[in-house]
Amino acid sequence: MTKSNYITIFLFSLFFTVLLYTAILISFSIIENRSVQPSLFQYIVHELPDKYILNTLEDQHLARHIILIALPVILISIILSLVSIITLILVIIADNTLLIYRRRLNSRLKQKIDNLLIEYLVSDSQKVFNDIKKFRTNLSKKILTNRMIQLQTNVIGDTALRLRNLFIKLHLDRFAVKRFSKLLWYKTVQNIRVLSRMDITDTKNKISGYRHSPITHIKLEAMLALINLDKENTFSFLSELTHPLPEFHQLYIYDIIIRNSIKPPLFSDYVNTKNESVVLFCLKMIGAFKQDRAYKEIIHLLNDERYEVRKQTIRTLGELENKNAIPLLKALYSNEDKDNKIEIIKSISKIEFDEPDSFFMNLINEKDLNIRMEALKALFQTGNINDEELAYIEKNNPDVEMEGILKHIMDKRI
Amino acid sequence: MIIKHIFDYLIMSYTFVICLSYLILGLVSATILINHNRKSQFADYHIIHSSPFAPTISIIAPAYNESKTIVDNIRALLALHYNIFEVIIVNDGSTDDSIDKVIKEYELEKVDYFVNPIIPTKEIKGVYRSQNKAFTNLTVIDKINGGKADALNAGLNVSKYDYFLAIDVDSVIDPIALLKLIKPIIEASDKKVIATGGAVRIVNSCNVNNGNIVNIEIPRNFWAKFQILEYTRAFLMGRIAWSKLNGLLLVSGALGLFDKKIAIECGGYSNETVGEDMELVVRMRRHMYERKIKHEVVYIPDPLCWTEVPETIKTLSRQRNRWTRGTMGTLFMHKKVFFNPKYGSMGMIGYPYWFFFEWLAPLIEFSGIVYFAIMAITGHVNWSYFILLLAFIYLFAVAFSFFSILYEELTFHKYYKRLQILKLFLTAIIEPFFYHQMTVFWAIKGNIAYWMGEKGWGVMERFEFKKR
Numbered sequence: 001m002t003k004s005n006y007i008t009i010f011l012f013s014l015f016f017t018v019l020l021y022t023a024i025l026i027s028f029s030i031i032e033n034r035s036v037q038p039s040l041f042q043y044i045v046h047e048l049p050d051k052y053i054l055n056t057l058e059d060q061h062l063a064r065h066i067i068l069i070a071l072p073v074i075l076i077s078i079i080l081s082l083v084s085i086i087t088l089i090l091v092i093i094a095d096n097t098l099l100i101y102r103r104r105l106n107s108r109l110k111q112k113i114d115n116l117l118i119e120y121l122v123s124d125s126q127k128v129f130n131d132i133k134k135f136r137t138n139l140s141k142k143i144l145t146n147r148m149i150q151l152q153t154n155v156i157g158d159t160a161l162r163l164r165n166l167f168i169k170l171h172l173d174r175f176a177v178k179r180f181s182k183l184l185w186y187k188t189v190q191n192i193r194v195l196s197r198m199d200i201t202d203t204k205n206k207i208s209g210y211r212h213s214p215i216t217h218i219k220l221e222a223m224l225a226l227i228n229l230d231k232e233n234t235f236s237f238l239s240e241l242t243h244p245l246p247e248f249h250q251l252y253i254y255d256i257i258i259r260n261s262i263k264p265p266l267f268s269d270y271v272n273t274k275n276e277s278v279v280l281f282c283l284k285m286i287g288a289f290k291q292d293r294a295y296k297e298i299i300h301l302l303n304d305e306r307y308e309v310r311k312q313t314i315r316t317l318g319e320l321e322n323k324n325a326i327p328l329l330k331a332l333y334s335n336e337d338k339d340n341k342i343e344i345i346k347s348i349s350k351i352e353f354d355e356p357d358s359f360f361m362n363l364i365n366e367k368d369l370n371i372r373m374e375a376l377k378a379l380f381q382t383g384n385i386n387d388e389e390l391a392y393i394e395k396n397n398p399d400v401e402m403e404g405i406l407k408h409i410m411d412k413r414i
Numbered sequence: 415m416i417i418k419h420i421f422d423y424l425i426m427s428y429t430f431v432i433c434l435s436y437l438i439l440g441l442v443s444a445t446i447l448i449n450h451n452r453k454s455q456f457a458d459y460h461i462i463h464s465s466p467f468a469p470t471i472s473i474i475a476p477a478y479n480e481s482k483t484i485v486d487n488i489r490a491l492l493a494l495h496y497n498i499f500e501v502i503i504v505n506d507g508s509t510d511d512s513i514d515k516v517i518k519e520y521e522l523e524k525v526d527y528f529v530n531p532i533i534p535t536k537e538i539k540g541v542y543r544s545q546n547k548a549f550t551n552l553t554v555i556d557k558i559n560g561g562k563a564d565a566l567n568a569g570l571n572v573s574k575y576d577y578f579l580a581i582d583v584d585s586v587i588d589p590i591a592l593l594k595l596i597k598p599i600i601e602a603s604d605k606k607v608i609a610t611g612g613a614v615r616i617v618n619s620c621n622v623n624n625g626n627i628v629n630i631e632i633p634r635n636f637w638a639k640f641q642i643l644e645y646t647r648a649f650l651m652g653r654i655a656w657s658k659l660n661g662l663l664l665v666s667g668a669l670g671l672f673d674k675k676i677a678i679e680c681g682g683y684s685n686e687t688v689g690e691d692m693e694l695v696v697r698m699r700r701h702m703y704e705r706k707i708k709h710e711v712v713y714i715p716d717p718l719c720w721t722e723v724p725e726t727i728k729t730l731s732r733q734r735n736r737w738t739r740g741t742m743g744t745l746f747m748h749k750k751v752f753f754n755p756k757y758g759s760m761g762m763i764g765y766p767y768w769f770f771f772e773w774l775a776p777l778i779e780f781s782g783i784v785y786f787a788i789m790a791i792t793g794h795v796n797w798s799y800f801i802l803l804l805a806f807i808y809l810f811a812v813a814f815s816f817f818s819i820l821y822e823e824l825t826f827h828k829y830y831k832r833l834q835i836l837k838l839f840l841t842a843i844i845e846p847f848f849y850h851q852m853t854v855f856w857a858i859k860g861n862i863a864y865w866m867g868e869k870g871w872g873v874m875e876r877f878e879f880k881k882r
Contacts, residue, residue: 038680040677070426070430071802073430074802074803074806075802076800077433077806077810078805078809080813081806081809081810081812081813082809084813084816084817085809085812085813085816087817088813088816088817088819089839091820092816092820092823092835093832093835093854095824096823096830096832096835097832099823099827099830100830122713153460184452184456186452186453186456187758189456190455190456193456195678202716211827233696242602242796244603245603246600246603247459247467247599247600247601248462248597248600249470250467251461251462251465251467251468251600252458252461253558254465255461255464255465277603284467285508288466288467323729339675367554369530370530401528403529404526405528407526407528408526408527408528410526411525411526411527413523413525413543413545414525414527414543
């Protein structure tokens with residue numbers, strides 16, 4: 001939002017605050033029979049009603065009471081509403097004109113900058129560099145930064161490196177650091193992200209200072225930026241986090257690892273922290289990066305008292321496809337609720353079997369239709385069922401549900 | 415005479431309290447919009463879009479006689495930006511050729527789909543899937559007509575993902591709506607976000623191509639113009655404030671993302687009311703409060719859904735009648751919540767506000783008009799004072815509408831042409847003269863219909879989108 005927008009919102013707030021304050025003040029002053037500003041208020045409270053309203057009333061006593069309280073509020077509201085209507089018309093039209101002008105300007109600048117950036121990346125010419133350098137105003141530098149970030153997400157290798165070097169040569173890194181703001185937290189967040197995206201490692205000490213910011217947004221952003229910028233202590237923050245790590249930031253960390261080809265740490269180092277969100281994140285990452293070495297470190301989490309931790313451990317064990325987990329998962333089955341039972345079935349079905357197993361066969365008679373379905377799916381997926389067994393299931397479970405489930409599973413179009 | 419004065423006091427107090435509540439909501443909305451715009455500057459939706467760990471979403475779209483727009487709208491739904499999602503269209507016993515058109519266009523085949531009836535619904539005649547690889551995430555359910563709630567429940571039974579997005583199939587959804595709706599859910603750290611909703615805008619007279627809006631216009635239709643202002647006020651100045659106060663009772667039926675597990679634990683949508691969207695939100699929130707789980711229903715001010723609004727008095731009247739019955743149905747079904755501290759801000763602020771200022775407001779206004787008429791006939795009206803009061807209410811209403819136009823102008827700027835803004839100004843100036851009175855009248859009719867036991871939805875007219 002632009003400054004003029006803030007001013008308008010501020011005026012709006014001021015208008016209503018004044019309205020409320022005046023109404024309350026006048027009402028109280030009338031009730032207590034005290035005059036606030038004798039000349040103006042006497043006129044509003046006494047002369048106006050007497051002249052135009054009260055002398056026409058039949059029951060002057062009661063009516064005066066209502067009118068004396070309400071009238072000043074009504075009159076002031078009318079005046080303020082009128083003033084605000086006129087002001088709003090002017091502000092909205094002015095803002096609209098300004099916005100259209102800015103849009104056109106931005107669009108022109110964007111077009112120019114995009115062309116120059118692409119030309120520079122293709123030709124590496126000094127002349128093009130000099131042309132880009134001519135963008136000196138704050139607005140053009142902001143647009144330039146945004147376009148470079150945009151471009152950076154779509155290029156890799158040598159081109160990405162040249163783009164980064166151009167960013168530094170144009171001193172946009174210094175521009176970003178300058179824009180760190182003590183008052184406006186979002187500007188700091190925005191610029192930390194810019195520096196991280198452009199891989200400006202020199203700024204890691206500056207950004208490191210924000211790891212202890214009282215503003216959570218800044219704190220998390222600094223931690224995430226350091227994954228990319230500080231190659232030595234990349235993930236140490238995971239053991240320091242005291243507040244929950246939101247799922248969005250978990251996705252963000254994964255994105256940074258993939259995008260910047262960062263070597264993932266052994267996430268099992270952090271699974272014993274008390275922070276549940278960190279444990280869940282590490283379990284997901286262990287599965288995603290197939291960190292088989294973590295198996296021994298996470299297996300005890302199957303008995304963790306936290307429900308979500310147990311659920312994610314079951315899933316991760318399925319991802320790791322470690323056969324040793326099968327008996328443990330089976331042993332856990334009877335103690336878990338329906339959702340975790342289904343997770344156990346899904347996980348076991350991902351792990352390759354050495355020999356046919358009766359575990360799934362025993363589950364196809366479960367009351368819950370979802371469990372039955374998952375068990376049958378698992379039987380088919382693992383190739384643990386032959387025609388004889390299928391005929392046996394159909395014969396021994398003549399109910400409509402079983403027939404439906406079998407048809408569903410065997411329909412390849414689903 | 416004493417009764418008359420008590421009535422005077424009550425009406426006056428009610429007027430001031432309702433105006434004051436609007437002012438407070440307006441102020442709260444302003445702060446949220448500022449914060450939202452700040453956050454939007456660095457919102458990286460591509461992280462959610464590309465992540466295999468992002469929550470999965472089932473889009474459920476009930477359809478009843480939507481033949482004119484259904485094919486284009488399904489195409490737009492399939493093109494939404496998200497990693498893992500499915501589209502479930504529920505043909506709720508349409509009497510037109512909707513299902514035939516969809517089967518033909520998307521190369522569908524009836525499959526042996528086993529539907530686990532977790533929530534009981536009317537009979538499902540068939541489930542269809544496409545053999546064209548471009549449409550693998552499309553499922554079409556053909557069922558006996560049972561109403562919107564029943565169709566949504568059928569969709570819930572078939573859905574396979576963690577969250578579900580309930581939409582009206584005739585609406586146009588912003589391509590990045592799913593990314594924006596899921597973000598508050600995955601950003602939450604200390605509270606569970608059980609549902610999110612986005613701003614609904616009006617599509618009448620806009621140019622739509624392949625289910626996407628290519629040009630936004632102010633509706634040419636007289637009645638639709640007023641609804642633009644209504645929607646802007648309701649969404650930009652009302653619901654986002656209620657979201658902040660954690661008192662939100664409603665996520666629009668046209669676009670709402672819900673936690674599937676909690677919705678199913680609550681029994682899904684209720685067939686007992688025509689306000690099934692509001693009722694589900696209240697029931698889910700009660701469920702969370704009763705289990706003492708900190709939760710939120712979050713509202714996003716971004717215009718994510720463009721819907722068609724009624725263009726004739728007849729249809730508009732039916733819609734408002736239904737909205738009133740829906741509100742009443744939900745409020746009465748959950749009367750236990752009323753000023754009950756057990757239900758936190760929903761019980762202490764949200765529910766009472768809906769009770770006094772959404773349901774009772776038209777009734778009180780109507781009784782005020784009747785009272786005024788009696789006083790005028792019997793010569794008990796002080797005309798000078800009446801004119802002053804009228805000026806106050808009129809100017810306040812116009813100023814409030816102008817502020818909503820300002821909010822729109824400063825934030826999303828969808829109506830950017832000067833002529834469009836002038837049209838909005840003009841609409842705001844003439845709205846209080848008769849449109850408002852019409853809405854009061856329709857609400858009264860809704861009240862009567864509710865007490866008479868009317869349960870139907872009424873017929874909605876559909877038109878083909880204007881294509882460019």
